[in-house]
Every structure is written in structure tokens, then in C-alpha cells.
Amino acid sequence: MPVTQLIEVSVTVADLAGTAAFYRNLLGLEVGPEQALDPAWNCLLGLKEGTVVRAADVAIGQQVIKLVAFDPPGLEYPSERASNDQWFQHVALVSGDITSLWERLTGGSPGVITKGSPVRLPANTGGVTAFKFRDPEGHPLELIFFPRGVGDPQWQGKTASGIVGYDHTAIATMDVGRSVAFYTELLGFKVGARSLNTGVEQDRLDGLRDCQLDVVALEPASRVTPHVELLHYRRPPGRTSTSEVRANDVASARQIHNVDDLDALVGRLETEGVTFVSPGMATLKDGRKAATIRDPDGHMIVLME
16 A cells, blocks of 8 residues: 555646746746646645636656646745755756756746755765756755766666756655654655765755755655655754645645555554545545645645555
């Protein structure tokens, strides 16, 4: 009954057309037509009946980011924001020519996180080159380039100037041991890699000072990429959530995973006292069953069969 693969990442936006234009025009990605979501998603996401849900799919290689707008809307993304906030979640976009994209973004991105040009991290933490920024709504994103022999084999030899897929979604956690136990023991993820990242390169990448953070890659049981990464900042400490981020709040982002035997998994999660957003399982119009939970830091996870 483990999580078998990350299907997509879903993020809440206030301006669906404007955010879609950012992904299309500045990042060069294909954005599908606007669609009305099944009303059953209101139950699944803990929203009131009658909430209107519109969405658009951003195609990134073989992966998808789903932009979702709600009426009535929730809260805007917090004006104070940093890479170590408890609600932080980014998507790592892979490119073979990160410099060209960075040059484009420095002229049009509404929010840059990394100080200066893309950062090459030390070899002991992977040796990747990366740059962090934000979309118009405040959601953090990362551009990432993998050198030879590093990362999933599908990223090797990519020289295209555009974005070819996403490697992972990374979430902040206040207690890395607690989160590793949650994802591995309850959801069936495997620890693929872990590192302790420090130094001036990490400081520049995150726009913070004196960083020391644990990075833990968690792989689904069947398809290891894209995967989930845990980011635990030993220092500097991040802001903690004072209330739950609801699905229609712009700071909300959701991991959507495929699961083997959802009934059994839901039963176990209920027994373990895991927080549910949905009242148990919900059935969508296409017949699929799904349930939504929160991890120990409040990040929302949709489990589908």
C-alpha cells in the first residue's frame, strides 16, 4: 500500500490567466486550456460545497504542475517570505542551459531568491548548479542543472535551453527525523540520498546567511523521479505556521501521489492519527478514489488510486 509515484504538483493561484502567462511566456512552457474541476475536489480539499475551482495544466516534459484558482479565494501569499519558512515548497525545474534561463528571469521574474547568478554547489552536496526565484503569486521555483553522473539518468545529456522536466518538489520541515519517519514508515517512501549543506554557496542559493540544512531525498516505491525532498534548516531557524494553510490560500501547494491499495493505506493512517483534510476517502466523477492528509508540518498530500 505504498506511494508509488508523484503524479503532479498542484499550486493555488489568485490570477489564473496571469500566472499561466508567466509560465508560458517567461519560462517557455506549454499551458493547457482552462478547465473546471470536479466539484468533488471541494470535499477532497476541505473546502465549502459550492466553491468554484478552475485550473490549467503546465506541461513540463513528462511532468505537470497544475495551477488552481478558487472562488471564493483564500489568503494571499505572506508578504514576509524566505526559503526556511515552514510552508515553503518549491519545484525543481531541470534545464540543460540554466544560464540562458537565468538571464531571461533576471529581467522579468517578480521575485528572485538567489543572490546573483546561478550557484554551483560543492561536490559533496551533489555539485549541481541551481537558482531560486518566485512566480507572480509568490510560489518558489528552482532552476537546476545536473552535471555528468549526478541525478536521475533521464537528465543526463540534456543540452536544451528550455526546461525539460522537474526532478523533485522540496518542502520545509521543522523536525527532519519526524518527517523521515512519516514518509518512510507510513507512506512507503525510501531515502534515496541525504546531505548536510553549508557554506557560502548555499547561503547565496537560499538568500539567507549562515545556512546549515539537512536535505533528504525521498523516493516513491515505483518511479523514483520526480520525488520529494525534505529541507530542514538547522540554522537560521525559519518562521513557523501560526495556522493551517487552507487549499484556497495562495501559499498552498499539494503533492499528488498514486497509491497502491488506498483503502488499506487510509485505514492505517486513520489508526495512526494522521490529520485528514478530506473526511476519509472521496470518489471523483471519473471513478477514482482519493484522500487528502497533512504531513507533520502541515503540507497537504493528495493520495489517489
